Amino acid sequence: MAKRGRILVINPNSNETVTEGLRQTLAPLAFTEGPEILCETLREGPAGIETQEHVESVALPLRRRIESANDVDAFVIACYSDPGLHVAREGTQSLVFGIAECGVLTALTRADRFGVIAIKSRSIPRHIRYLRQMGMMDRLAGERPLEMSVAESASGEGTLHRMIAVGRDLRDEDRAGAIVMGCAGMARHRRPLEDALGIPVIDPTQAAVAMAIGTLAAR
Numbered sequence: 001m002a003k004r005g006r007i008l009v010i011n012p013n014s015n016e017t018v019t020e021g022l023r024q025t026l027a028p029l030a031f032t033e034g035p036e037i038l039c040e041t042l043r044e045g046p047a048g049i050e051t052q053e054h055v056e057s058v059a060l061p062l063r064r065r066i067e068s069a070n071d072v073d074a075f076v077i078a079c080y081s082d083p084g085l086h087v088a089r090e091g092t093q094s095l096v097f098g099i100a101e102c103g104v105l106t107a108l109t110r111a112d113r114f115g116v117i118a119i120k121s122r123s124i125p126r127h128i129r130y131l132r133q134m135g136m137m138d139r140l141a142g143e144r145p146l147e148m149s150v151a152e153s154a155s156g157e158g159t160l161h162r163m164i165a166v167g168r169d170l171r172d173e174d175r176a177g178a179i180v181m182g183c184a185g186m187a188r189h190r191r192p193l194e195d196a197l198g199i200p201v202i203d204p205t206q207a208a209v210a211m212a213i214g215t216l217a218a219r
Contacts, residue, residue, distance in 0.1 A: 005035040005073035005216045007209060010065060011184060012058040012079045013045040015151055018185045022078055022205055025187040029209050035073065035216055037209060048150030048185075049079050050119065052126055059084030067091040074212040078184040078205050081126060095215055100127070102211050103180045103204025104136055110200040111177025115170030116143040117163060118182045119153050127182060142174030143182070153185040160189050164196045171197055180204060 009026065011019040019041045030037050044061040046054045062084040066075050074095035077085055082098030089096045107114035118124050124143050131137055144166045146153060153159055163186065170176040178200040181190060187203050194201035 004033065006071060007035050007037045007074045007076065007212050007216075008069060008072045009037065009039045009076040009078050009205065009209065010042055010062060011039065011045075012042045012062055012077060012083055013048050013054075013150060014041060014043055015047055015185070016041050018150065021188045022184060025190065025203060025206060026209055029206065029213065034213060039078075048119075049081060049083060050123065050150060055079075055081045055083040055126070059087055063087050063091045066094075066096065069094075073216055076205065076208045076212060078208075080182045080184065080204060081123075082130065095212060097208040097212055099184060099204035099208045100130060100182075101134065102208035103202050104131070104134065106204075106207040106210075107178045107180050107200070107202045108136075108139060110202070113139055113141040113176055114178045114180055114202075115141045115167075115174050115176030116180045116182045117166050117170070117186070118143055118145040119148055119150060119185070121145045121147065123182065141176035142170055144169055144174075150183060150185045153183050159186075160192055163189055163193050167193055167197045167201070171199055178202060 019039050023039045045058045066088045076097045080100045082100045085098040146162050167179050180202045184205050190201050190203040
């Protein structure tokens with residue numbers, strides 16, 4: 001039986017290690033009769049999307065890539081800032097999912113209040129602005145940073161140990177009932193982090209792809 005559609009997951013930074021991590025973490029979502037799941041790196045992107053300038057710089061390249069992909073049924077923008085989400089949606093009749101939006105909505109199905117692990121302190125005001133726009137501030141328990149770069153969060157030594165420490169603070173001090181990983185580069189650490197914390201941990205890219213699969217199946 002033919003696969004039902006194609007999902008393209010775009011890593012908006014130029015770090016192929018992050019993209020490979022996405023391929024590994026999304027592999028369990030693939031099944032014989034399901035849509036094909038492809039991951040690619042946006043070559044024009046910065047090494048890591050860590051500032052508002054980085055976010056704005058990839059919006060139009062993402063739009064152009066999405067406009068040019070005529071054989072894709074759903075796109076996932078794999079960056080927790082959801083860069084270019086709305087302008088990308090204007091450029092295609094296919095589905096476009098942002099991982100922050102999907103990760104937060106998934107967390108709300110698992111707990112009353114959620115916490116977010118950010119890569120750096122300077123990421124948090126940007127994330128808070130987005131949550132405010134989504135009307136989710138009353139469900140946010142807290143957001144705490146790793147103080148690592150995107151590259152470090154993807155492959156650096158000690159990343160999981162630091163994530164566990166921050167996750168415990170969100171759970172015990174902020175009373176978060178679920179944790180959202182606030183960077184696509186953290187994807188490979190979801191299961192061991194959840195095992196260590198004993199509460200749901202949401203990988204937002206998995207959440208977005210799961211929503212894409214469900215939406216395509218319902219069409």
